[in-house]
Amino acid sequence: MAIYLGGAVRCKIGAMDRGAGSPPLAAGIEREIADLFGKEAAGILRYAGALAEDPETAHDALQEAFFRFFLCRSAGQRIRSPRGWLFRVARNYVLDLKRAGSRTDAGMDWLRHLPSPAISPATGDSIFDRLYGLPEIGLSPREMECIRLRTEDLRYEEIARVLGLQTGTVGALLARAHGKIRKAVGRARRGAQPGLRLRPEARE
Amino acid sequence: MHPKRAALIAYCDAETGADRGGRIARHLAECQECHERLRRIRGEKEELSAGAAAPVCDPARDWDAVLAAMAAWREGRDGGAASELTSRLQWQLEKYFGAPATRMLRRPGVRAEELLGEANAMMEAFLGPQAAEAVRDDCLRGLVWAGPAREATR
Numbered sequence: 001m002a003i004y005l006g007g008a009v010r011c012k013i014g015a016m017d018r019g020a021g022s023p024p025l026a027a028g029i030e031r032e033i034a035d036l037f038g039k040e041a042a043g044i045l046r047y048a049g050a051l052a053e054d055p056e057t058a059h060d061a062l063q064e065a066f067f068r069f070f071l072c073r074s075a076g077q078r079i080r081s082p083r084g085w086l087f088r089v090a091r092n093y094v095l096d097l098k099r100a101g102s103r104t105d106a107g108m109d110w111l112r113h114l115p116s117p118a119i120s121p122a123t124g125d126s127i128f129d130r131l132y133g134l135p136e137i138g139l140s141p142r143e144m145e146c147i148r149l150r151t152e153d154l155r156y157e158e159i160a161r162v163l164g165l166q167t168g169t170v171g172a173l174l175a176r177a178h179g180k181i182r183k184a185v186g187r188a189r190r191g192a193q194p195g196l197r198l199r200p201e202a203r204e
Numbered sequence: 205m206h207p208k209r210a211a212l213i214a215y216c217d218a219e220t221g222a223d224r225g226g227r228i229a230r231h232l233a234e235c236q237e238c239h240e241r242l243r244r245i246r247g248e249k250e251e252l253s254a255g256a257a258a259p260v261c262d263p264a265r266d267w268d269a270v271l272a273a274m275a276a277w278r279e280g281r282d283g284g285a286a287s288e289l290t291s292r293l294q295w296q297l298e299k300y301f302g303a304p305a306t307r308m309l310r311r312p313g314v315r316a317e318e319l320l321g322e323a324n325a326m327m328e329a330f331l332g333p334q335a336a337e338a339v340r341d342d343c344l345r346g347l348v349w350a351g352p353a354r355e356a357t358r
Contacts, residue, residue: 033270037263076321089341153253182244
């Protein structure tokens with residue numbers, strides 16, 4: 001039986017039922033993992049890639065997260081929020097590798113990898129496209145991570161779990177980040193933000 | 205009274221409860237200024253999400269690697285990772301619960317994942333979920349699962 005996962009990953013579930021002796025529970029877990037992989041792998045890879053600044057580390061983080069998920073589920077562990085769990089494991093894996101010294105604060109360099117969205121056809125421009133240097137906005141690593149995880153459609157509760165925060169703190173961090181972005185965009189449009197410049201095409 | 209920015213962002217993200225969401229919705233229906241603030245917040249979110257949705261790379265090869273690692277684990281081709289995990293779990297159990305508790309859990313022939321499950325249940329019961337999670341992460345950190353299979357996918 002072939003299953004199409006997220007339009008990008010195709011796997012054969014039949015290939016997972018290795019050996020007639022595989023218990024039904026194990027097959028169930030592997031199906032659960034296949035389903036999760038199809039839904040979440042691209043987002044985790046994007047997130048880990050931005051955090052790690054290295055595609056190979058991002059791939060390793062993704063594999064590690066799913067393999068640990070398999071192991072914990074095989075151990076009978078119930079995982080209430082698999083998506084948050086997977087993002088958290090991938091994040092900790094990357095941070096461990098980076099030896100940042102702190103498990104709660106990612107380095108600032110990865111913020112530069114925040115993607116710049118395409119110009120919106122509705123408005124003709126994009127506020128984020130206008131900015132050269134997102135780090136100069138003054139977002140803290142936690143604020144930036146909240147924004148990043150939110151763009152991957154994680155719920156506040158899941159973001160809190162990934163970052164080891166209270167759910168209410170996530171809302172506050174997002175609000176503060178939005179405020180900073182709004183101010184920086186305003187300053188950039190007026191040409192008054194030191195170190196933050198409009199792209200030439202946006203200035204025209 | 206206008207809702208705060210955090211409340212509007214939470215409303216935009218469908219993170220407000222029914223009561224609070226209802227109050228904000230009623231206010232938005234009457235307040236053009238807040239309606240405009242919400243429109244801006246939505247626009248920013250959409251722009252960020254559009255950028256984030258750009259595919260970085262294809263995770264297909266990772267799925268092959270995960271499948272290979274799961275199969276290798278089941279078949280005992282784990283390159284010593286199971287044994288190392290068992291040893292780490294034993295060390296943690298001894299640290300928190302003492303040698304007798306560890307001997308009780310580590311029966312002959314018990315698989316590493318069974319021990320992981322039992323250790324995790326004990327840790328959750330006595331130390332709490334967060335501490336159990338931290339201990340489990342420590343046990344799993346840096347273990348090499350079926351390295352050759354993983355390398356083969358590159």
